[in-house]
Amino acid sequence: MQSTANYLWLLNDVLGQGATASVYKARHKKTGDQYAVKVFNHVSYLRPYEVQMREFEMLRKLNHKNIVKLFAVEEVGATKQKVLVMEYCAGGSLLNVLEESENAFGLSESEFLIVMGSVVGGMNQLRENGVVHRDIKPGNIMRVVGDDGQSIYKLTDFGAARELEDDEKFLSLYGTEEYLHPDMYERAVLRKPQKKAYGVTVDLWSIGVTFYQAATGSLPFIPYGGPRKNKEMMFKITTEKPEGAIAGVQWRDCGPVEWSYELPTSCRLCQGLKDLLVPILTNILEADQAKCWGFDQFFAEANDILHRVVIHIFSLQQATLLKIYIHSYNTINILLGAIFKQTKISPQNQEFIYEGHRLELELTQEVHCLPKITEDRPIILVSVEPTVPIGVIYKGPEIPMFPPKFDLINDANLAKTVTSAVHHLLRITKSLMKCQDLMLRGMYWILVILKEDCRKTLQQFTTLNLKLSFCQNAMMKIKTLSGPQANLPEVSSLRDKLQSAVELMSTSSQNVQNSQKQLDLMAAEWSKSSETHHEDSTIGKVEVLLEKVFAIHQLLRKDRLKMKLQYNEEQIHKFEKIKMGMHAKKVQMLVKEESVQKYLKLLASTKDWMRIACEIRKQLRSFNSQSVDLGENLENYEAHLNKILDVELPRLQEEQQTVTKLPAAADYSEQKYMDMIIRMKELKLEMEVLLRELQYNNVIIERFSVQKPHGV
Structure with a gap:
């Protein structure tokens, strides 16, 4: 047990260790509240006094929600060691979060944006106070969980920080190898003499590496054997990076570097966010300090995304x-x-x-x-036009095989890799299921809308039929009243046009009715696919297997900490390792043979359905256009026929009466009789239209009550 005047802690409650200090979880002696205490070791006192005091002074002047807060500076009783009493972040560091098997391929999109916003907020506070951090990395970004359950990330460890304006330079070296700007790496890691001075943009390089790691789960620049083992190649990759590249990996010894200009498919960020993030990474992962963005541009572009x-x-x-x-x-x-x-x-x-x-x-x-x-x-x-299906873009992870050799360290590492792969397979399964949900929902709505469009089109045809019927009856009336000797050439022309309209209406109505039948067949197929989809339990099966895999992973981690097992424990370890491999292979099989196959089948069906739907929509648009033209023509015909009835026919009848001396009363009675016949036919057509609409509405109500999908 160690203590200061107001705080106490156990030496085994270590939160983190560095070259000059260790951080412990402590409690206030009176309140019992938890704090983090940073205790400096003897190496720290070898530094100049102003360097020792720098971190205290920095933290005292910085006050921001994205910077770990300093509460007090105290001393350990007898040793007089300096102690910083700081805010305790129960969520660990961003590095701890990234080391969780679930985040092996990077953070979720929502969590990444929180990290990005927190780093931008904290760094903006530093720049406003003229401070350069010089050791930005996931291990120095702490996590707390807010009252709303969301993460808040905070910058910590200001031991390397110093005051520096945008146009100032510094010569001293601080930082962690993998996150160091190449100019600093050359001198600090490779020990090569050089006289370069470093500006505030070195923090931007570290932020770029951190953002890439948070988005993908991996460092952007990896030589064969790893950054710590192949330092010369690490420097070569970062300094010879082609323009626009944001990552480079060397897969074999002395082999070429594979450059990446985009974030990988396995990254959990959507394409829309990737398109905005990649230009930022491109311009802050720039070895040439003269070409690298400044903080003003970085803040502007990052905040543009966040807003x-x-x-x-x-x-x-x-x-x-x-x-x-x-x-x-x-x-x-x-x-x-x-x-x-x-x-x-x-x-x-x-x-x-x-x-x-x-x-x-x-x-x-x-x-x-x-x-x-x-x-x-x-x-x-x-x-509106046919489009090639793309579907869910994914890459199934490789699941490594456990070697028969008993190796606690290697087994624990492989167990983490296997668990991460199963997590990724579960995400793929959920993505495929979500895509199927949306395909089915979208097709259901397309069917409903197209059926309604067909109904409206047929209703338009019915209205046009009424107009056509009126014109035909008017023609009949003209023929009856004018007599066989009447000379009305325009009536003969209209008769031919009306006959063409009748044929067009008949063909179009038949085509729309055929479209309705196609939609009914598609609806039946959709219903079967929907039923099969909602019965799919692949996600549940994968989740159960993931729980088993994760439990074994935790067991193998505990075994690793023991370093040596008794005989019975060793046998259990071997059996659990075998089980883990079996569970992982079963997950792989479920995803490949069930989830993917069902998804591909529905994708093919949706492709066919949408092809038919596009054809029907084109036909309906054509029919509607024809309906408008035909309606205008029939209105013109109707007006012309009315003119004949009102003007030409009375004149003709008057001429005939002069010759034949027919009584006017007979003409009047015959005309009244014809008007009555025409009106009765019109009423009959109106009743038929009303009956059809009632029948169609009943069918729609029945289908909605039976076929409405879950969640629509």
């Missing part, structure tokens, strides 16, 4: 879930351009559905006016 909102879009034909990072004040026109950038679907071909209804967007409307959109309730994007 954007996310619009969730599911491209139905491509079967791809998109996240569009955009400012809330941007217009819909800019959003359509951002969608085009990721999908290559031109804005004029983009149509949207939200919660079962067409979403009509005004180009000048601002993004914040969109309805509430979430990842589970995205906007469905439908392309």
Whole structure:
């Protein structure tokens, strides 16, 4: 037990150790509250006094939510060792978070953004106070959990920090190898003499390495054998990096370096965020200090990302879930351009559905006016033109085999790798299932909308039939009243046009009815696929196996700490190792043979459904266009026929009466009789239309009550 005037701690409650100090978990003697105490060792006192006092002074002047807070400076009783009493961060460091098997391929997107925002906030406070940290790395970024359950990250360890303005330089060396700027690495690690001075941008290099590691789970620059074993190659990779490259890995001894210009597929960040993050990494992972961004530009670009909102879009034909990072004040026109950038679907071909209804967007409307959109309730994007399916882009992890040789250290390391791979396979399974959910939901809405469009089109045809019927009856009336000797050439021309209209209406109506039948068949197929999908239990199976794998991983970690096992413990260790391999292979098989196969089957079905849906939509657009033209023509015909009835026919009848001396009363009675026949036919057609609508509504109600999918 160690103590100062107000705090006490146990020497085995170590939170971290460095070259000049150790950090322990301590308690206040009166309140029992937890704190972190940094106790300096004898090596620290070999440094100049001003260097020893620098960390105290730095922490006293810095006050920010993203910087670990200093509460007091005290001394250990008899030894008079200096002790910094600081805020205790129960979540450990960012390095601890990244070492968890779940984060072997990088942090989740939401957690990465929290890390990014915290580092930017903390570094902005440092720059406002003219401080350069000089040892930014995941191990010096601490985590606490806020009252809302979200992480808060804080910069710590200011032992290497010093005051430095943007245009000032320094010569002293501090930092951790893997995160050092190449100029500092050359002198500090390779021990090569050079007279370079270093500016504040060395922190930006360290931030770039940290961000890349947080996003991917790996360091960006890795020589064969590792950075600590192959130092010359490490320096060569960082200094000879091609322009635009953000990572380089050497896979074999003396082999070439494989350069990367994008974040890997296994990274858990969406493409929209990757597109914004990569330019930042490119410009701060720059060995030439003259070409590297300054802090002003870094803060501007990073804050630009952090202040954007996310619009969730599911491209139905491509079967791809998109996240569009955009400012809330941007217009819909800019959003359509951002969608085009990721999908290559031109804005004029983009149509949207939200919660079962067409979403009509005004180009000048601002993004914040969109309805509430979430990842589970995205906007469905439908392309007017056929589009090639893309689907979920993933790369299944390799699962290593446990060697028969008994090796506690190697077994524990392999167990972590296997557990990380199973975590990744679970994420892939969930992504495939989510994609299937959205494909089924989108297709259901497409079917409902197209059926409604067919109904409206047939209703338009019915209305046109009424107009056509009126014109035909008017023709009949003209023929009856005018007599066989009447000379009305325009009536013969109209008769031919009406006959063409009758044929067009008949063909179009039949085509729409055929489309309805196709939609009914698709609905039946959709219903079967939906039922199969909702019965899928692959995720649950993988989660159960992951729990077993994780439990074995924890056991092998404990065995490693013992360093030596008794005979029975050794046998259990071997059996558990075998079980872990079996569980992992079973997960791999489940994902490959069940989850992936079902996903590919539905993807193929959706491709066929959308092809048919696109054809039907084109036909309906064509029919609607024809309906508009035909409606205008029939109105013109109707007007012309009315003119004949009102003007030409009375004149003709008057001429005939003069010749034949027919009583006017007979003409009047016959005309009244014809009007009555025409009106009765019109009433009959109206009743038939009403009956059809009632029958169709009943069918829709029955289908909704039976076929409505879960979650729609």
